[in-house]
Amino acid sequence: MIVPENPMSNAPKYVIRALRAWFGTHEVLHGIDIDIRAKGVTAIIGPSGCGKSTFVRCLNRMHELVSAARAEGRVELDGENVYESDVDPVLLRRRVGMVFQKPNPFPTMSIRDNVLAGKYLTHTHRREEAERVVESALRQAALWDDVKDRLSAAGTSLSGGQQQRLCIARALAVEPDVLLMDEPCSALDPIATARIEDLIHELKERYTIVVVTHNMQQAARISDQTAFFLQGDLVEAGPTNTIFTKPKDSRTEDYITGKFG
Amino acid sequence: MTMHSARDLPKRTSLKTSARGGYKLRERVFVGACLAAVMLPVLMLSSLLVRMVIDGLPRLSWDFLVSFPSRKAELAGILPAAVGTLYLIVLTALIALPLGVGAAVYLEEYGKKSRLALLIEVNIANLAGVPSVIYGLLGLGLFVRTLGLGRSLIAGAATLALLVLPIVVVASREALRTVSMSTREACLALGATRWQTIRQVVLPEALPGILTGSILALSRAMGETAPLVVVGALSYVTFLPDGIDAPFGALPIQIFNWVSRPQKEFLVNAAAGIIVLLGMMLILNATAIVVRDRMQAKRSHRT
Numbered sequence: 001m002i003v004p005e006n007p008m009s010n011a012p013k014y015v016i017r018a019l020r021a022w023f024g025t026h027e028v029l030h031g032i033d034i035d036i037r038a039k040g041v042t043a044i045i046g047p048s049g050c051g052k053s054t055f056v057r058c059l060n061r062m063h064e065l066v067s068a069a070r071a072e073g074r075v076e077l078d079g080e081n082v083y084e085s086d087v088d089p090v091l092l093r094r095r096v097g098m099v100f101q102k103p104n105p106f107p108t109m110s111i112r113d114n115v116l117a118g119k120y121l122t123h124t125h126r127r128e129e130a131e132r133v134v135e136s137a138l139r140q141a142a143l144w145d146d147v148k149d150r151l152s153a154a155g156t157s158l159s160g161g162q163q164q165r166l167c168i169a170r171a172l173a174v175e176p177d178v179l180l181m182d183e184p185c186s187a188l189d190p191i192a193t194a195r196i197e198d199l200i201h202e203l204k205e206r207y208t209i210v211v212v213t214h215n216m217q218q219a220a221r222i223s224d225q226t227a228f229f230l231q232g233d234l235v236e237a238g239p240t241n242t243i244f245t246k247p248k249d250s251r252t253e254d255y256i257t258g259k260f261g
Numbered sequence: 262m263t264m265h266s267a268r269d270l271p272k273r274t275s276l277k278t279s280a281r282g283g284y285k286l287r288e289r290v291f292v293g294a295c296l297a298a299v300m301l302p303v304l305m306l307s308s309l310l311v312r313m314v315i316d317g318l319p320r321l322s323w324d325f326l327v328s329f330p331s332r333k334a335e336l337a338g339i340l341p342a343a344v345g346t347l348y349l350i351v352l353t354a355l356i357a358l359p360l361g362v363g364a365a366v367y368l369e370e371y372g373k374k375s376r377l378a379l380l381i382e383v384n385i386a387n388l389a390g391v392p393s394v395i396y397g398l399l400g401l402g403l404f405v406r407t408l409g410l411g412r413s414l415i416a417g418a419a420t421l422a423l424l425v426l427p428i429v430v431v432a433s434r435e436a437l438r439t440v441s442m443s444t445r446e447a448c449l450a451l452g453a454t455r456w457q458t459i460r461q462v463v464l465p466e467a468l469p470g471i472l473t474g475s476i477l478a479l480s481r482a483m484g485e486t487a488p489l490v491v492v493g494a495l496s497y498v499t500f501l502p503d504g505i506d507a508p509f510g511a512l513p514i515q516i517f518n519w520v521s522r523p524q525k526e527f528l529v530n531a532a533a534g535i536i537v538l539l540g541m542m543l544i545l546n547a548t549a550i551v552v553r554d555r556m557q558a559k560r561s562h563r564t
Contacts, residue, residue, distance in 0.1 A: 062450060067373070094452030104443040108465040118451035121461060167447070174451060 011079075013038040013178060013208040014059060019073035021054050021063055028054050030232045031073070036225070041200060041209045043223030043240065045216055047260065050229040052212045056180045059210065060096040061089040077178070094122055096178040097171030102187050103163035105155030105170070112151040114166055118174035133173055141169035142199050161192025168199065172207075179203065181211045185218065197222050216256055220244050228252045313539075317532030325533055329499050330515070334526030339534050341498040342515035345414070346541065348502055349511055350483055352418030353425065358475055360422070361429030362464075365471075368430070369437040370459055389427035396424045397491025405492060412493030415505040420488050425478040432474020436467035469553040476549035480542045486513040512538045 012035035021029040028051045036042050044052040057063040058071050061082060075082045082092050105114045115134045119125035134151065138144040143165040147158070155166055164184060171179060181200070185193040200209060200222050213219050219226055220240060227237035228249075236243060236252045247253045254260055274280065328338020364381070372378030400420025410416040440463045448458040464471075489511050496518035498510035512534060519531035 060450065062446065065446070065449060090452055090454050092452075093450055098446075098450035100443060100446065100450075102443055104441070104447045106444060106447065106462055106466075108462070117448070117461070118453075121448065121451055121453040121457050170447075170451065 011038065012036055013078065015074070015076040015079075016059075017074040017076075019055070019058060019071065019075060021051070021058055021071040022069065023066065024068040028232050029058070029071070032234045034227055034234055034237050036208065036210060038208050039204060039206070040224040041204045041211060041222055042225040042227065043219035044210065044212045044227050044229060045214070045219045045255075046229035046235075047255070048214065049231075051232040052229045053182050055229065056098075056182055056210055056212050059178070059180055060093050060098055062093070062098065064089070094118075094174055095176050096180060097174065097176035099164070099167050099171055099179065099181045099184045101183040103160055103167055105158075105163050105166050107154070107156050109155055110152045111147050111155050111158070111166060114155040115169050115173050117170060122174060124174070137169040137173040138166075140172050140203065141165045142195065142202075143169055159192070161188050161195060164188060164192070164196060165199065168196075168203075172203075176207070178208045178210065181209065183212050183214060186214065193218075216244075228255060230255070310539075313532045313535050316529055317534075317536045320529045320533040321536055325530075326537070330497050334522075334524055334530055337519075337527075337530055339512070339515060339530075339537055341501055342510040342512045342534070343537060343541070344501050345494070345498070345509040346483060346512040346538070348414055348505075348509065349418050349421060349489075350479055350545070352414060352505065353421040353482055354475070354479055356419060356422035357425050357429050357479075361426050361475065362433050362471060364426075364430045365433030365437055366459060366464075369434050370455070370463070385427045385430050388423075389431070392487075393424055393485055394487040394491060396420055397488030399423065400488060400492045411506065412495075412508055413506045414502050414509045417489055417492050417494055417509060417511070418505075420492050421482040421485060424485065424488060425475075425482045428478035428481075429471075429475045432478065433467070433471045436470025436474065437463060439470060440466045469556045473549050473553050476545060480545045483542055483545070484513055484538065486517055489514055490517075512541070 014034075014036035016032055016034050016036070019029055019032040020027060032055060044055060046052050054063055058075060059077075059082075061071075063069050063071050072083065077092070077096070081087070082089075105111075106117060109117060112134050113120075115137050116125060116130060119130075119133060135144060135148075138147065143162060146162055147153070147166075155163065158166060164187075168179075168184075185196050188196065197218065200211065203209060204224075211219075211222065223240045225237065226240040226243040228235045228243065228247075228251075230251055236247060236249045243252065244256055247256065278285070325338050326343070327340050328336065329340055330342075331337040364385075368378050368381060372381075397420060400416060400423065404410045404416040404419045405412060408416075410419070444462060444466065445458055448462045449455075453461070493508075494511050494514045495508055496510060496514050498508070502509045516531050516534040516538065519527040519534060522528075
């Protein structure tokens with residue numbers, strides 16, 4: 001069988017141009033231009049308050065959920081501007097999964113129902129598929145062996161690191177193309193963090209992953225591309241190796257060598 | 262950094278209890294006063310309960326529970342009043358819960374800070390302070406007369422529903438507020454709509470709180486007398502209501518009627534009636550607590 005070569009395979013997943021974002025009258029992103037490669041891991045680094053969380057929240061239009069928050073500019077996902085007026089953010093978010101800083105499994109649901117929550121909510125739930133979906137999502141999130149005997153236990157009965165992997169499984173169950181992770185390890189201990197990092201390494205074969213982190217060692221360990229944000233501007237972006245060894249901008253160098261931040 | 266010389270060091274004071282002086286006595290007096298504040302209402306309440314039980318318990322029998330009223334005190338029973346109260350509470354819940362929770366969802370989830378929401382909020386805050394007899398007059402004017410429901414169960418239940426509505430709204434809003442932003446965001450990020458998020462994630466999490474507040478409000482409505490008197494509940498009913506448009510009696514009305522009779526035997530009936538009313542309230546409140554605890558237990562230790 002001949003697999004036709006996908007002409008889009010080298011095209012970036014996201015093309016972002018002149019992206020600006022506000023909370024009320026306070027502008028937190030001052031015109032960001034960046035391409036995000038398909039597959040692989042892009043790390044967003046920068047000191048607190050530099051706009052890195054806001055930036056990823058603009059990629060699935062979660063930013064606008066906060067009252068008085070707004071954004072403008074072009075955020076093209078596979079060539080389609082998600083800020084076009086006829087784009088439904090609900091449908092966008094089904095293609096762009098998100099994992100948050102604090103593990104947030106649904107407290108009223110079992111482990112199993114947490115994984116299936118997205119399927120129920122998007123009406124793509126098929127009873128005969130449910131077991132397969134649960135197992136495959138939990139396996140992808142490296143949680144299956146921990147929980148396979150207690151799928152009906154409450155999601156909140158797991159440890160912090162397990163809860164975060166459950167949240168990853170929940171996001172993967174709806175089969176997104178992109179996985180946004182907003183400081184996914186900042187509430188976890190070093191061992192749980194290492195497991196999540198291993199997991200990110202496995203998942204990047206299949207998904208485009210954007211990880212916000214305040215931990216530069218983590219960015220260096222897990223990412224292929226790195227973007228450095230400072231006070232609402234993108235200072236520098238490129239292959240992680242280059243950013244960490246030969247940064248072009250002195251501010252990047254100062255940050256990664258620990259002179260500030 | 263400042264330098265410390267010997268004379269700056271604090272004086273060593275005794276650690277013995279006796280060195281504390283007046284503090285201890287004052288503390289004891291204060292604790293005593295607080296205890297008295299707790300004990301006084303408890304004593305009053307228990308003296309009421311004891312008195313009722315002593316007076317009423319001998320009268321409380323199966324016959325009393327299943328008999329209709331009578332001119333003869335020893336034959337009179339509480340059945341129509343108890344059944345009327347039961348129907349009233351169920352109907353009140355059916356009306357007040359959807360309305361109250363709906364209003365709370367609008368105010369908390371959709372209408373935040375909008376002018377309409379502000380107007381509704383002010384209204385609800387004011388409604389909670391309106392005396393219950395005024396609700397009775399409203400019910401008489403609106404449900405009994407204007408809507409032509411007559412002096413029926415449904416008119417009584419609608420009036421009581423108005424009475425508890427502000428409490429249900431406030432309790433539901435509190436419960437909705439306890440659901441974290443993080444849970445809502447998790448749901449929205451999965452591609453759920455606002456409504457799906459509320460329906461599938463927010464409401465289930467808030468439900469124990471909504472139920473607790475609402476059932477407490479309902480048990481208060483159960484004992485309300487004034488609005489039912491105005492709406493026209495009967496105190497001498499010789500039949501059971503056969504529909505929501507039927508005339509009805511209620512426990513507080515029956516008790517009030519018995520108390521106001523000159524014969525001493527009817528006072529005993531009133532005491533027995535109070536035991537029945539308190540018993541029903543206790544069952545309702547206990548249900549609320551059991552339901553809430555079971556829901557919460559299911560959540561935290563389901564294994």
